Amino acid sequence: MFGFNKQKNEETEIPEWNAELHESKERWFTFLEKLEAKMEELATAAIPELKQLLQEDEDLYKRTFHRVLAGINGQLNNIREKARDTYEQKIDSLYYDLNAQVSVLSPHHDLLSDFRTACSDRYHKDFEGKFDYWSSQIEKTQERDLEIEYQKILNEFENIKDKFSCKQCGGNITIDKIFLIETYIPCPYCKSQNTFAPSTQARMLQNIARGLAEQRTVHLYEAFETENNKERELYHQRHELSLSKIHEKDSKVLNDIKTKMDQLETDRQNAIENAPKLYQAYLRAMYDEWNKITPDLKEHNEKMYQNQLQYK
Amino acid sequence: MEEKKVTSFLDKLKEKAQKQTNYGGETEITDAQMNLRDCPNCGAGRAKQDGVTHCAYCGFEFIQVKLTDGFYIKKEDNSI
Numbered sequence: 493m494f495g496f497n498k499q500k501n502e503e504t505e506i507p508e509w510n511a512e513l514h515e516s517k518e519r520w521f522t523f524l525e526k527l528e529a530k531m532e533e534l535a536t537a538a539i540p541e542l543k544q545l546l547q548e549d550e551d552l553y554k555r556t557f558h559r560v561l562a563g564i565n566g567q568l569n570n571i572r573e574k575a576r577d578t579y580e581q582k583i584d585s586l587y588y589d590l591n592a593q594v595s596v597l598s599p600h601h602d603l604l605s606d607f608r609t610a611c612s613d614r615y616h617k618d619f620e621g622k623f624d625y626w627s628s629q630i631e632k633t634q635e636r637d638l639e640i641e642y643q644k645i646l647n648e649f650e651n652i653k654d655k656f657s658c659k660q661c662g663g664n665i666t667i668d669k670i671f672l673i674e675t676y677i678p679c680p681y682c683k684s685q686n687t688f689a690p691s692t693q694a695r696m697l698q699n700i701a702r703g704l705a706e707q708r709t710v711h712l713y714e715a716f717e718t719e720n721n722k723e724r725e726l727y728h729q730r731h732e733l734s735l736s737k738i739h740e741k742d743s744k745v746l747n748d749i750k751t752k753m754d755q756l757e758t759d760r761q762n763a764i765e766n767a768p769k770l771y772q773a774y775l776r777a778m779y780d781e782w783n784k785i786t787p788d789l790k791e792h793n794e795k796m797y798q799n800q801l802q803y804k
Numbered sequence: 805m806e807e808k809k810v811t812s813f814l815d816k817l818k819e820k821a822q823k824q825t826n827y828g829g830e831t832e833i834t835d836a837q838m839n840l841r842d843c844p845n846c847g848a849g850r851a852k853q854d855g856v857t858h859c860a861y862c863g864f865e866f867i868q869v870k871l872t873d874g875f876y877i878k879k880e881d882n883s884i
Contacts, residue, residue: 559821659840
């Protein structure tokens with residue numbers, strides 16, 4: 493009568509498009525599982541190979557290693573792109589399609605939004621999380637201990653510094669520091685201008701100097717990172733507390749929560765204040781270390797330091 | 805089957821990377837060395853105190869440009 497029954501039926505009956513949603517979701521999940529398996533397989537096979545390659549690569553700049561690394565990163569990104577394209581084609585388009593047909597007020601609209609949330613979480617949280625994990629593992633393979641290379645350069649310098657003599661008079665010439673480019677060195681006896689050409693290995697010092705300085709000051713950088721991340725963590729903790737307050741009536745509990753929240757806010761403000769200080773401490777220490785390794789580049793490095801201070 | 809595919813992909817990638825030549829040609833790895841240029845005109849040695857751009861004896865021009873202040877070379881190193 494008056495169509496009341498019809499409306500009731502509509503409310504209880506599960507719409508036919510639900511099956512389609514269900515199927516798409518299942519397919520999407522299995523598809524992502526397959527991609528994740530592929531990603532894992534690629535990374536686990538590639539990581540030991542990359543590490544070995546870095547050891548064996550004889551090239552001065554490890555270019556063979558970097559080419560392979562780029563190839564593997566490309567492959568990994570292909571997998572990621574496949575996931576993104578499929579998400580747009582299969583999940584998003586289905587959602588928008590149905591969303592145009594089903595009213596927001598319809599009791600079944602929840603089915604649609606649940607479908608979207610489930611698919612999106614599976615993709616953006618789980619799949620992307622795994623992608624980030626594997627790509628960072630692959631990135632890590634390029635780390636190498638620069639102390640060893642630096643030590644080699646120092647040893648070489650010790651060996652050669654008294655080895656040279658003047659080409660004109662044969663007097664001994666002492667090389668007093670590690671030069672990075674060709675340099676005139678006057679003979680202390682006959683004042684002839686000798687040209688000293690540093691070895692390829694010694695020239696490489698300017699390429700590894702910054703990496704080495706960063707490696708030596710990594711603890712300071714980590715201290716900064718921890719402090720810097722605190723702000724968000726404390727904010728979320730405080731937010732949780734503010735939500736727990738909504739249905740609370742007991743004034744004692746409310747007061748307790750308020751004290752805790754105030755404390756968190758103070759901590760958060762401290763973190764905001766401290767993080768840049770820690771960054772500056774790190775930067776100064778890193779540049780000091782860098783200048784110690786290549787004193788000749790100090791003037792140039794200091795300009796860079798001033799620049800970097802402005803942008804943080 | 806799948807396992808095979810990944811290893812063959814890696815092998816191919818490695819092979820290609822090793823075959824590829826570097827831009828700018830082969831890098832030369834040299835040891836540290838000391839050289840000296842004496843005047844090709846009169847055979848006199850080249851001393852820093854006389855400046856490095858011209859031969860102090862016959863005036864042969866070693867370097868055509870006028871030196872400016874650099875890191876190891878200063879403008880005082882120009883010959884008069």
